[in-house]
Amino acid sequence: MSQTEPQVRAAEPGWFNSDSFLSGLRRVSIICGGYGSGKTEVAVNLAVRLVEGGRVVSIADLDIVNLYFRSREVRQQMRSYGISVLIPGENLVNADLPIVLPEIRGALEESPGHVILDLGGDPVGARVMRSLSGALKPSDYTGFIVLNSRRPRTGTVDGARQIVDEIENTSGIAVTDIIANSHLIEETDASVIDEGIRLAEEVGRASSRRVALVTVERRMLSRFDAKACRYPVLVLDRLLLKPWEPSNWLGKHRINI
Numbered sequence: 001m002s003q004t005e006p007q008v009r010a011a012e013p014g015w016f017n018s019d020s021f022l023s024g025l026r027r028v029s030i031i032c033g034g035y036g037s038g039k040t041e042v043a044v045n046l047a048v049r050l051v052e053g054g055r056v057v058s059i060a061d062l063d064i065v066n067l068y069f070r071s072r073e074v075r076q077q078m079r080s081y082g083i084s085v086l087i088p089g090e091n092l093v094n095a096d097l098p099i100v101l102p103e104i105r106g107a108l109e110e111s112p113g114h115v116i117l118d119l120g121g122d123p124v125g126a127r128v129m130r131s132l133s134g135a136l137k138p139s140d141y142t143g144f145i146v147l148n149s150r151r152p153r154t155g156t157v158d159g160a161r162q163i164v165d166e167i168e169n170t171s172g173i174a175v176t177d178i179i180a181n182s183h184l185i186e187e188t189d190a191s192v193i194d195e196g197i198r199l200a201e202e203v204g205r206a207s208s209r210r211v212a213l214v215t216v217e218r219r220m221l222s223r224f225d226a227k228a229c230r231y232p233v234l235v236l237d238r239l240l241l242k243p244w245e246p247s248n249w250l251g252k253h254r255i256n257i
Contacts, residue, residue, distance in 0.1 A: 013221070014049045014235050021213060021232035022053070026142045028108060030173055032119040032126055033146030034154050034163045038181045042146050042215055043118040045236045047083050056113030058084040060104045062120060062128050077239075108135045119171070126171035133172035143168075143175040144212065149182040149199040150192065160203045177212035178204055180231070188217065190224040197231070 015022075029046065033039035047059045059078065075085040086104050107115050119126055145164050147154055154160045164175050182188075182196025193216060200211045214231045216224050217238065226233040 013226075014052055016226040016233035016235070017229060018232045018234075025114070026140060027111070028115045028117065028136060028141035030117045030119055030129070030141055030143045031146060031179075032143065032167050032171070032175065033179075033181075034148070034151055036151050037146040037148040037154065038183060038215075039146035040118050041236060041239060042179060042181055042234070043116055044078065044239050045215075045234060047078065047116050048081055048237075048239075049234060050114055051081050051083055057082075057116065058086055058107050058111060058113060059116045059118060060086040060107065061118050062104075062132075105132060105135050108132060108140075119167075126167045129171035129173055136173070138174060141173070142177055142212075143173050144177050144179050145175045145209075146179045146181045147196065147200050147203065149196045150184055155199075157199070157202045157206050160199070161207055164203075164207065164209075176209055178209055179213045179215065179234075180211060181215045183215075183217065188220060190220065193220065193224050197229075 031039050031043040031046070033042075043059060047057050050057045061075075078085050084107075086107060108117075117129070117132075119129055145160075145167070147160055149155050152159075153163055167173075168175050178200045180193075180196040180200035182192050182199070184192055193214070197211070197214055200214075203209065204211050211231055213234050214229055215234050215236050216226050216229075217236045221235065226235070
């Protein structure tokens with residue numbers, strides 16, 4: 001297999017109940033969330049799953065906040081799946097300035113495939129989107145907020161709504177959909193996932209946003225009934241680690257950093 005051919009894992013589940021989600025997916029997915037929400041893990045897994053389904057996918061790393069969990073850290077491995085990774089030039093790859101490449105704006109305006117924007121955490125990280133928001137019509141994109149009930153600022157309805165409002169005001173984009181991604185890393189259990197779904201529903205009712213997706217780490221499939229979930233389920237393989245974390249924390253399909 002060449003480096004540019006997708007590494008398809010058709011025999012293993014990557015989605016459950018996903019028909020409605022995939023059929024309604026707009027050309028651009030903007031993934032944002034509070035610091036530590038797990039939004040980059042969601043973004044890179046979504047990219048891999050879409051490629052597995054036969055879609056042409058680009059992912060743009062706009063995270064200028066988090067020094068560790070950034071999609072650029074696995075850029076070579078993402079490219080091996082056939083995913084186009086849009087980041088600053090190699091000499092600027094570790095820069096934390098809001099550098100926006102013309103290629104990113106061009107992908108937003110005219111890419112024939114699906115574009116995923118991995119936006120920085122919290123309003124500070126979302127500010128880089130302000131310079132790009134004019135390149136998008138509301139009908140072009142879906143703004144996803146990754147909601148983790150186990151993070152301090154998003155553990156309540158009011159806290160989550162405040163984060164969403166701040167991101168919208170800073171970035172100039174509309175956040176319309178919620179991704180429930182509650183976890184405690186290796187200590188996650190089914191009750192944490194259920195808790196996250198309940199919070200997402202409460203935030204959705206309070207702010208007129210829909211719960212679009214629930215994430216479940218692959219190892220949790222034996223303890224959480226993804227088929228019975230009332231929302232589409234994206235199965236996560238842990239693809240990112242902090243430098244000090246042991247590699248055995250990763251899922252079966254590790255991407256080495």
